[in-house]
Amino acid sequence: MAGLSLKCGDCGTLLKSVEEAQEHAEQTKHANFVESTEAVLNLVCVTCGKPCRSKTESDLHTKRTGHTEFADKTSEAAKPISLEAPKPKDDVDMLEAGDGSNSNKEEMVVPEVDQQLLMQLEEMGFSKERATRALHYSGNVGIEAAANWIVEHENDPDIDQLPLVSVTTKSEAPKPSLTPEEIHQKQQELRERARKKKEEEEKRMEREREKERIRVGKELLEAKRIEEENERKRIIALRKAEKEEEKRAREKIRQKLEEDKAERRRKLGLPPEDPAAVKPSAPPPPVEEKKSSLPVRPATKAEQMRECLRNLKQNHKDNDAKVKTAFNTLFTYAKNVATNPNEEKFRKIKLSNPAFQDRVGNLKGGIEFLELCGFEKIEGGEFLYLPREKVDTAVLQSAGNELSSAINNPFFGVL
Template identity: 75%
Template sequence: MAGVSLKCGDCGALLKSVEEAQEHAELTSHSNFSESTEAVLNLVCSSCGKPCRSKTETDLHAKRTGHAEFLDKTLEAATPISLEVPKQDTFESNDVDAASASNQPEEMVVPEVDKKLLEELETMGFSTARATRALHFSGNNSLEAAVNWVVEHENDPDSDQMPLVPANAKVDAPKPLLTPEEMKLKAQELRDRARKKKDEEEKRMEREREKERIRVGKELLEAKRIEEENERKRLLALRKAEKEEEKRAREKIRQKLEEDKAERRRKLGLPAEEPGAAKPATPAVEERKSSLPVRPATKAEQMRECLRSLKQNHRDDDAKVKRAFQTLLTYIGNVAKNPSEEKFRKIRVTNPSFQERVGAFTGGIEFLELCGFEKIDSNEFLFLPRDKVDLTVLNSAGSELDSAIKNPYFGVL
């Protein structure tokens, strides 16, 4: 299949003609081009008819206009590509035929131009090469034609190169000159025209840059809005997941509380509650209590209830409650390990450290009294006599304290 495009080997861009390849090379400095059978995309907007040559162009067009339908006319526009480079400067057809027919390289010389016209152009500030080139390609017959040629070709890359022609090329005869006043006026006109053209080009470029800035600004705002919307959705989903997790945690705690409550009723000798049974009125409760024997609470149960009350009374400061439990466990452990040491069996109630860790909590001193400690010396000390040291009671106290410290649901009910 014949090639329908030129492909840049450096960046992969597809180009429709040799001219486009030359422009691409000037802009990017890429020089590796090859003929390709892959056609340049031609996606035409169904709404406004704008042609787009890539998916990126269609996306940008859709964002700016809201048009979403495009017709693929790539195959309709695909034609075999011509690899011939267009000629910039042409001579007379008979000169070209003569040069091509000759087997020997033809001698090239600087064309002869009107010397007076050349001097006038140099007086106006043009270089010799540019003036010679202007006279040669404008017909070498008038200063005005040469000046117009300079204006039209001032951006040509070879405008300051001396032109060359075959040695046998014909040169027209010189034409009349302009007066000095006319030359000044023509030079001023040339400068004004060049300045005006430059100003118009700068204004056009500024408008293009402003349009591009507006377009980029809108795209950035849209991207920011989409990002904020996605972040808001993510936060909502995260909060919903947190609420569901919190709900499941509360349900687990409630089930654990129900189990603890049932266990305490069992230990106290009370019948288990029926899930669907309604709570009886106060007289009925009193009558039921009077008809059932109540087993006295053991020392361990009293200690557990004392610790539970302590935690419930100070539920807003869980860290200090845990420290109080650990301090009580230290006191009980020291006495159990060294029952003969009086220093472990005597605690100054007014001691600041004791007050901060245990004494300031309702139920802290009561727990020590359940372990056998007694207030002496006008309630200044808590003292456990040697003959009242009961290791069984101390071990039970230690077990209750350890359970209160390790069980996260202790005292919640």
């Protein structure tokens, strides 16, 4: 049986002719070729007509274009291979020139395409050869069809060569090209689709960002809740430890009084008290000297403010009206700064102002409270000033809460 192909003994590639074998040898440096009865595979895409010479090539075409149907025309294209070496091109030209039978050979020329579409494709970055080939095979219908053709056939071996057609084919009336209005409309449609796609992508990204903001917000709320819970437990444990310490201190004082009483009776020569008449108190349980497992933390800003207000009321407990006026004035200062942080007039207080001195300045603890809110003495102590960048809304909120409690709680500072 005559051979149908040449097979490369180095890589197993099937080749249709001696010319292909020579070209393969030049590209790969392979020199071991044998005649094979296996025909070169010829799978033709039913959708676009692209021939594929191997299963791998057809799979790549399917992956790139989505075309899945191929017609197997291997048997139609199979023919016995000629092992004669091709004649040099110069010899062929001489034979054609001397042989009158080839004088009637059809002339091949570059087909005519829409020049305006060709210029637009070249402006988009495509070479003249690719643009001409795409316009010719897509029928000169428009930019989009030509661009799609280039994408689908970008791996064709002759993609960068000008297409050639016979004069007869060239003389056929070309398909009418689009008018400038139709081209403009097509461009508008392409731009509109691109705009809509961009808007959809931006909406999707915005949804993702919103989900991320919600997630971060939930995490922050949970972290704040855990911190508040730990703070509440710490305060409860601290108060319990204070009560136990107070209880032990009272028991020590009572025991010391009993010992002093017994010592005085002994010095006066009096007999000890009758145990039956006075029931001795049970000795206090031994106090184990151990370190508290509760971590010691510095007083919070709110605790410092509360202590400052308590001292202010204790220092002026004989004048409740003056203390209440001071509390209300401090509350007004904190509220004005919290609601209008950009107003400098609310963040600057002249210490020599008679009204300020009468209401707050002359009361011990008033200026200290404002300093806890963030106010600083400037210009040699003439003014109290709170810089804009140091305005802490949380601290001012705590100050307002403590002042509200001091104003409304009749027992504040009594105990």
